[in-house]
Amino acid sequence: MEENSLSLLDPVEAWQPWAPSPKDPWNLKWAGHLYRRAGFGGSPTELNEAVARGLPATLDLLLTGKPSADALEQVLITVGRRAAESGNDLGNRLGEQGFDLRAWWVYAMLNGGCPAHEKMTLFWHNHFATSIAKVRRTTLMFNQNRLIRQHALGKFGPFLFDMSKDAAMIVWLDNNSNLKSHPNENYAREVMELFSLGVGHYTEKDIREAARAFTGWQTNGNDFDFNARFHDDGEKTVLGKTGNWNGEDVLGILLKRPDCAEFLVRKLYRAFVSELQEPPAKLLAPLAETFRKTDYDIGDLIRRMVSSRHFFSAHAFRQRIKSPVEYVLGAVKTVYEGDPSPRPLVQRLEVMGQQLFAPPNVKGWPGGQAWLNTSTVLARVNFAQALVMGGLWNDQSRGENFNAVRFEPPSGPKQPEVKLPEEPAPPENQDVARLVRQAKATRPEEAVRVLIDAFLPGGVGDSARAKLTAFVADGKPAGAALDRRVREAAHAILSMPEYQLA
Amino acid sequence: MLSRRQFLTRSLQGASLLTLSSAVPQFIARTAMAAEPGKDNILVVVEMNGGNDGLNTVIPYADELYPKFRSTLRQTKNEVIKINDHIGLNSGMRSFDRLLQRGELAVVQGVGYPNPERSHFESMDVWQSADPQHKATTGWIGRSVNELHNATGGIPVMHIGPTRLPLALQGATGGAISINNQMPYRLELGGGEPDRLKARRKLLEDLAQPAKDDASLANFVYRREVQTLTTLDRLQEVLKGANTGQANNFGPDGRPFGPNALPQRLQLIAQLIQKGFGTRVFYVMRDGFDTHSEQAASHRNLLAEVADGVTSFFETLRQTGHDKRVRLMTFSEFGRRVQENGSKGTDHGAGSCLFVAGPGLKGGAVGEHPSLSDLDAGDLKYHTDFRRVYATLLDNWLGCDSQSVLGGKFEHLDALKKS
Numbered sequence: 001m002e003e004n005s006l007s008l009l010d011p012v013e014a015w016q017p018w019a020p021s022p023k024d025p026w027n028l029k030w031a032g033h034l035y036r037r038a039g040f041g042g043s044p045t046e047l048n049e050a051v052a053r054g055l056p057a058t059l060d061l062l063l064t065g066k067p068s069a070d071a072l073e074q075v076l077i078t079v080g081r082r083a084a085e086s087g088n089d090l091g092n093r094l095g096e097q098g099f100d101l102r103a104w105w106v107y108a109m110l111n112g113g114c115p116a117h118e119k120m121t122l123f124w125h126n127h128f129a130t131s132i133a134k135v136r137r138t139t140l141m142f143n144q145n146r147l148i149r150q151h152a153l154g155k156f157g158p159f160l161f162d163m164s165k166d167a168a169m170i171v172w173l174d175n176n177s178n179l180k181s182h183p184n185e186n187y188a189r190e191v192m193e194l195f196s197l198g199v200g201h202y203t204e205k206d207i208r209e210a211a212r213a214f215t216g217w218q219t220n221g222n223d224f225d226f227n228a229r230f231h232d233d234g235e236k237t238v239l240g241k242t243g244n245w246n247g248e249d250v251l252g253i254l255l256k257r258p259d260c261a262e263f264l265v266r267k268l269y270r271a272f273v274s275e276l277q278e279p280p281a282k283l284l285a286p287l288a289e290t291f292r293k294t295d296y297d298i299g300d301l302i303r304r305m306v307s308s309r310h311f312f313s314a315h316a317f318r319q320r321i322k323s324p325v326e327y328v329l330g331a332v333k334t335v336y337e338g339d340p341s342p343r344p345l346v347q348r349l350e351v352m353g354q355q356l357f358a359p360p361n362v363k364g365w366p367g368g369q370a371w372l373n374t375s376t377v378l379a380r381v382n383f384a385q386a387l388v389m390g391g392l393w394n395d396q397s398r399g400e401n402f403n404a405v406r407f408e409p410p411s412g413p414k415q416p417e418v419k420l421p422e423e424p425a426p427p428e429n430q431d432v433a434r435l436v437r438q439a440k441a442t443r444p445e446e447a448v449r450v451l452i453d454a455f456l457p458g459g460v461g462d463s464a465r466a467k468l469t470a471f472v473a474d475g476k477p478a479g480a481a482l483d484r485r486v487r488e489a490a491h492a493i494l495s496m497p498e499y500q501l502a
Numbered sequence: 503m504l505s506r507r508q509f510l511t512r513s514l515q516g517a518s519l520l521t522l523s524s525a526v527p528q529f530i531a532r533t534a535m536a537a538e539p540g541k542d543n544i545l546v547v548v549e550m551n552g553g554n555d556g557l558n559t560v561i562p563y564a565d566e567l568y569p570k571f572r573s574t575l576r577q578t579k580n581e582v583i584k585i586n587d588h589i590g591l592n593s594g595m596r597s598f599d600r601l602l603q604r605g606e607l608a609v610v611q612g613v614g615y616p617n618p619e620r621s622h623f624e625s626m627d628v629w630q631s632a633d634p635q636h637k638a639t640t641g642w643i644g645r646s647v648n649e650l651h652n653a654t655g656g657i658p659v660m661h662i663g664p665t666r667l668p669l670a671l672q673g674a675t676g677g678a679i680s681i682n683n684q685m686p687y688r689l690e691l692g693g694g695e696p697d698r699l700k701a702r703r704k705l706l707e708d709l710a711q712p713a714k715d716d717a718s719l720a721n722f723v724y725r726r727e728v729q730t731l732t733t734l735d736r737l738q739e740v741l742k743g744a745n746t747g748q749a750n751n752f753g754p755d756g757r758p759f760g761p762n763a764l765p766q767r768l769q770l771i772a773q774l775i776q777k778g779f780g781t782r783v784f785y786v787m788r789d790g791f792d793t794h795s796e797q798a799a800s801h802r803n804l805l806a807e808v809a810d811g812v813t814s815f816f817e818t819l820r821q822t823g824h825d826k827r828v829r830l831m832t833f834s835e836f837g838r839r840v841q842e843n844g845s846k847g848t849d850h851g852a853g854s855c856l857f858v859a860g861p862g863l864k865g866g867a868v869g870e871h872p873s874l875s876d877l878d879a880g881d882l883k884y885h886t887d888f889r890r891v892y893a894t895l896l897d898n899w900l901g902c903d904s905q906s907v908l909g910g911k912f913e914h915l916d917a918l919k920k921s
Contacts, residue, residue: 174794174845182844186794189850193621204620276719319719361789363623369722373667373680377730381706382690389692420693467708471701488698492705497713497723 006315007280014310015286018055026055030312032457036322036502037272038062038306039115041330043337044435044454055307063153063303065114072113077146080104084142098132099346101142102356106342106349109329116302120152121145122325123271125356128163128195129364130172132357140168140222141357156264156296157255160196164251165217165224173362176218180232183211188250190362196254198263202239209236213245255296261288265301272305274319275368317458318501321371324352326502327380331494334454335387337429344392351379372500384494388487390426425483432490433483444473447486455493464496542651543899544775546784546815546830547643548764548808549668552791553622554834555801556854557882559595560609560871564588567874571840575798575848585609589871594802595809598857601816605865608858608917610891612872614884618836618852622792625835630670632889632908640673642892642907643783649902650782659783660774662767671785679733689734707731764788765811772818775828782900791834795845808832812859829860829899831891839880853882856891864917887912894918 020026031050035042039062042050050058066072083104112118125148132141144166151159163169164187170176178184188211192202216231217224236245241253254260262281265288269279291301305311322330328345349355353376359365386392428434435454436447448468452460459465468489477485493499558575561582562568569576582590583599591598591609601607615634619625628634632642647658659671661680691699710727713720764786771784788808793801812830819825837854853872872882893912896904898919905911 174847177795177843177845177847179844184794184843184845185849189621193623199621199624321719321723361622369719370667372723372726373661374726374730374733375680377726378689378734381730382688385690385692391692419696422694423692461711461713464709464711467705471705474701488702488705492702492709495706495727496709497711497720497727500723501719 006277006283009283009310009315011283011286014283015304015308017307018309018312020055024312027051028453029317029458030055031058033312033317034058034062034306035115036326036330037119037311037316037320038302039119040109040326041333043333045337046333047457059303059307061115063114063116063299063306065112065117069113069117072111073117073149076104076108076112077149080108080142080145081139084138097136098138098141098357099343101138102346102349103342105145105356106325106329106345109325110332110340110342116299117149117152120298120302121148123268124148124152124159126359126364126367127267128169129359129362130168130357131359131361135168135171137168137171140171144168145357151298153299153302154297156298157251159298160191160251160255161248163195164191164214164247167219167221167223170217170219170224175214178211178215178217179230180212180215181230183208183215183232185211187211187214187217191251192254194363196263197257197259198266201257201259201263206238210238210245210250212236213238213250214247217247258288258292261291261296264296265291268301268305270368271320272302273311273316275321276319318498320502321368322500322502323365323367323371324349324354324376324380325356327352327500328383331384331387331455335430335432335490337434340430341393344386348379348383348386348392352376352383353379380500381491381495384491388432388490388494389423390430391423393430394426422484425480431483431487433486436486437483442478442482444469447472447482448489451486451490451493455490456496456498460496460498464498468492542782542827543901544782544784544828545895545900546768546771546786546828547670548768548812548830548832549670549785549787550791550804550808550832550834551622551626551787551789552793552834553625553836553838553850554791554854555793555797555848556834556837557840558797558801558848559592559805560585560611560855561590561592562588562871562874563590565871565874571874572842574846575842585867589867591809592802592805594804594806596806597813598809600813601859602865604861606816606859606861606863607865608863608868609855609866610858610868610886610915610918611855612853612869612882612885613833613856613888613891614836614853614882615887615889618881618884620836620850620852622835622850627669629833629835629888630668632892638909641668641670643670643785644673646783646896646900646902646907649906650900651902658781659785660781661785662770663787668785668787671783679729681733681737689731703731763811764807765814768811768815769818772815772824775819775824776822793838793847794843794849795847797847812857816859816861826861829858829863829895831859831895832857833888833891837882840874840877840882841880851881852878853884856888858891858895858918862920864919864921866917868915868917886915890915891918 020030028047028051031047032042035047035050053061080101083100086100109118109122125145128144128148130141130144132138135141147162147166151162169187173187173190174184175187178187185207189207192207192210193199212232212234213236216227216229218227218230219225231246233244233246235242238245238250238253239257243249245253262284265284266279269284287301287304290304291297294300310316328349332340332345346356353371354365383392425431425433432451436450439446439450441447441450448465451468452465471492472485472489557568558572558577561577563577563579563582564587577593579590581593583593583595583602584590585602589609598607615628617634619628624636627636630641631638643659650658661667661671663680667680689703691702710724710731712724715721767786771786774781774784788804790800790804812832815830816825816828819828833856834854837851838848839851842848869886872885876883889908889910889912893904893908894914895918896902896907898914
């Protein structure tokens with residue numbers, strides 16, 4: 001694709017709703033695309049149902065959820081609080097702290113009633129990136145997650161106000177020590193640089209002045225606690241506006257800046273449309289304008305993005321690299337029918353570079369190409385092996401081994417390589433070969449087609465298809481041997497470059 | 503001198519070399535060549551992430567203004583590790599005394615750049631891209647790979663750590679790799695007949711195919727996958743023998759540093775160097791230097807981790823004589839405000855210090871400590887552009903043209919040159 005191809009697009013036309021046509025129909029390719037972006041991917045059953053249901057009803061299902069979504073959310077919140085409360089006991093064992101809470105969140109992402117709501121909750125966790133490494137209390141991390149869930153598809157203004165008073169955020173960005181006598185600029189800086197305007201849209205002086213407005217915004221360890229004694233109620237000038245501003249006033253000033261909508265739309269474009277090219281401001285302008293006019297209605301913006309012509313085009317198709325969460329959850333949804341335990345997924349995500357509730361810093365995970373290095377690529381390939389062969393949920397010793405091996409000192413004479421037998425077939429509902437059997441596909445090319453439709457709807461190149469077919473055909477396996485071969489092929493597909501793309 | 507456009511063109515050419523021949527990608531071909539034990543000089547870069555408090559790292563203990571600015575954080579004349587009559591190191595860095603005695607530690611003072619950024623990310627980008635104008639999208643080490651002599655055809659630059667590949671290493675022809683000790687670096691294909699395992703491994707390689715469009719994301723992923731498969735076997739061999747027993751595993755307060763601490767990672771690098779892995783630049787990051795509150799103990803421990811790690815690293819290398827071909831430098835994105843804040847911590851500032859270690863340099867203080875009476879809006883004034891440090895190491899140590907890497911000429915620091 002040409003470097004400037006996005007600047008050739010007509011911005012108004014690009015964001016018009018897409019209408020399928022006989023030439024470019026609503027099919028598995030686009031259903032898979034929509035499910036990967038608005039959610040965490042779809043199972044073969046979900047994708048086939050989506051094609052039958054049509055685009056409008058599928059958009060509703062993804063963006064507003066099942067009828068039971070609200071009730072399910074209440075259950076998830078109750079369970080989450082319990083996971084958080086159990087987690088504080090492990091406070092001194094770093095790395096383990098928050099394990100239950102992470103597993104709970106993975107469970108919510110897999111099973112929540114509204115896929116876009118779950119997707120946006122993860123997006124905002126990365127936007128208001130707060131880490132348990134400093135906050136140290138799982139209950140505060142859970143409360144922040146709950147706050148995010150409340151606002152994830154709501155209005156950004158109230159969201160920003162609540163987030164600025166969130167206890168975990170106050171601990172994370174040191175606002176308890178932001179005092180009239182000694183202002184601490186941490187929150188004032190990040191709220192402008194990372195949460196609302198972006199670098200270059202404010203001055204160092206704006207930060208110093210805004211920091212004074214947030215003085216006294218403290219937490220008592222559980223909730224927000226305004227401490228007037230430490231608040232500086234003198235006059236401040238922030239972004240050209242002068243007054244006796246407090247924190248709310250400053251947030252109001254930020255929300256009135258035109259830069260705010262563009263900053264957020266640009267970030268959401270990267271998350272939902274494409275990260276290959278930086279979109280010109282002109283292309284984003286119609287979205288930013290509507291976003292402002294709707295009082296920063298996040299749900300409305302997401303719907304416009306993922307129902308647009310631009311979204312259903314080559315500019316967006318497979319133009320993002322899957323985050324570890326997208327990679328793992330998407331693969332699990334395809335392979336596992338039912339209700340998998342989220343626990344084995346948590347540490348797999350960590351070695352792929354995405355430990356939930358622990359982004360690397362306040363800027364969040366950098367994402368995109370940074371997800372893939374020689375460590376994390378290998379972590380994905382090894383995860384795929386454990387998933388398709390059933391070891392992830394059924395072989396406990398393997399799970400433990402996974403974390404136990406460090407750089408060992410050399411010990412004694414070299415151990416001879418032990419030849420292990422093939423793994424037994426996983427239970428039916430966790431066996432990817434089930435998909436091929438259900439489709440009654442016995443010829444190698446049919447088996448490969450079933451796998452490609454399930455994992456890579458939209459297809460792969462002819463040469464890759466031919467290599468997979470030859471691999472499945474080799475030695476003419478049948479019965480259990482064919483099942484095994486199908487699992488091996490699925491492992492290879494999960495490791496392909498194309499599968500790393502969302 | 504190469505322009506930025508030329509850098510980019512060069513990297514792209516390098517990248518497309520990989521994709522041209524699908525049967526035997528260049529990268530595999532080069533890596534497969536038998537490795538001679540390396541004879542080239544090696545650079546190790548230690549990133550101290552978060553903004554290290556330079557004023558409490560290299561302490562002007564004799565300056566009467568120092569205790570006034572640092573009323574709770576100050577270290578006294580008796581606590582610091584003296585370098586001369588004016589400055590000393592934070593008491594956490596006791597093990598650095600051993601390197602100082604040998605004349606193998608240079609303490610470079612007053613390092614910075616014009617119009618300093620106080621955002622972690624912006625300033626880290628400046629240091630890693632070596633471009634205060636924010637125009638470069640690649641890192642200084644990544645770009646240097648295009649100029650480096652690489653006798654073994656091995657992985658030219660390596661990042662040891664669980665985090666993303668740092669910007670400093672991005673833009674390297676043939677890529678830079680990351681390894682970490684969170685997981686064994688091994689392809690897990692489970693059980694089965696050796697023939698089947700071979701067939702599966704071959705399928706992985708066959709399916710890692712370049713796409714038609716060279717600039718596509720799929721091609722980026724393809725290159726990462728080829729690199730991963732290639733590195734697997736060789737690195738696994740080296741790691742099998744890795745021994746981290748030399749490292750000091752405990753901080754001054756008796757707490758263990760943890761399994762992924764700097765000393766352990768530096769020991770792994772020492773092993774890779776001793777095994778002749780051929781890598782020219784190693785990069786490690788330690789975070790936690792963003793000390794806004796109650797910093798005295800935590801900062802001292804962090805500095806101890808750095809000093810103990812670096813000192814034991816050179817002691818390991820000395821046993822085999824490899825220390826003579828290794829230089830190590832530290833850096834952080836900025837220093838901190840001179841005046842401590844009300845929470846016994848320090849806020850983002852500018853101008854700081856860094857360390858360069860290794861045999862054959864001129865040890866001790868390099869440059870004056872920045873004045874505490876002549877501040878720039880509450881920050882130390884820098885007098886040495888950080889790119890002078892890079893230029894000296896690039897030209898004099900790595901033997902590659904600093905002008906084409908840095909996009910300009912920077913005066914060398916004589917104290918850092920090899921004798």
